[in-house]
Amino acid sequence: MLTIDVFTSDYKPIAATAPGWDTGAPATWPASTATLVHGRREAVLVDALITVEEARRLTGFVRATGKTLTTVYVTHGHADHFLGLPVVLEAFPEAEAVALPEVVPHAEGQLTAPVLAYWESLFPGALPPCPVVPRALDxxxxxxxxxxxxxxxxxxxxxxxxxxLHVPDLDAVVGGDVAYNGIHMWLAQTDSRARERWLGALDTLAALRPARLVTGHQPPGADEGDAAGIIDASRRYLTDFEAAVRAGGSAADVVRAMNAAHGGRGNPYTLHVSAAAQYARTG
Structure with a gap:
């Protein structure tokens, strides 16, 4: 018998902001999850967060189950999903951090000096001092x-x-940033072609027909039981964002259009950066 328990690290302030952001409003990093899949004695953790403080709280969450952590699975190479690994692995030295082989080089790229400097600018003094990369799954x-x-x-x-990560015995899908639940989607590193491919990724997710979907970014207490609804809402977000960009105008126009359609989502700073990136890219 397997069980899924979700640790959610709430929205946290960031120290540096992108140009054009209204500094009268707080800029935050979105609420993020690390998910424990466990049996009677052992457990697998999905993703490991980013700061020392939240990774320490995560280790306490895992310890409270009384289970032996054997594996930490990293869903993709963005640093906010794995920089917490040294803290977790220090607490559970027998555990092994793994990722798909193609994810490992991307994770390694996050540890280059310029990229780490970016993360440090957001969370000064809060990151683990000796980051590690997951090894490739065999x-x-x-x-x-x-x-x-x-x-x-x-x-x-x-x-x-x-x-x-698909957990067939529980009809569940865990982790990753494919679908977002109740939080603005990070589109700053996408263009029209990438967003089209992302829609295909959502189709792949839907084909698994999960009854439960734990997303990498969701607010505390999020409803994970309407997986189809979460996937459909993510599709609508992508298509609405694409339509807003294609309509022309400015980043502010995109923000206004998306707030009109999806203003109930958390972390508006994500939307600001995503919209601004589309115009920085095109000129």
Missing amino acids: EDVIHLEGHELRPVRVGQSDTDPSSV
């Missing part, structure tokens, strides 16, 4: 007490390559 399955947890390649999400 096979396309993670074993947990006789159950199979299956990494699923989706290609494009808010970055490419990306994946999710």
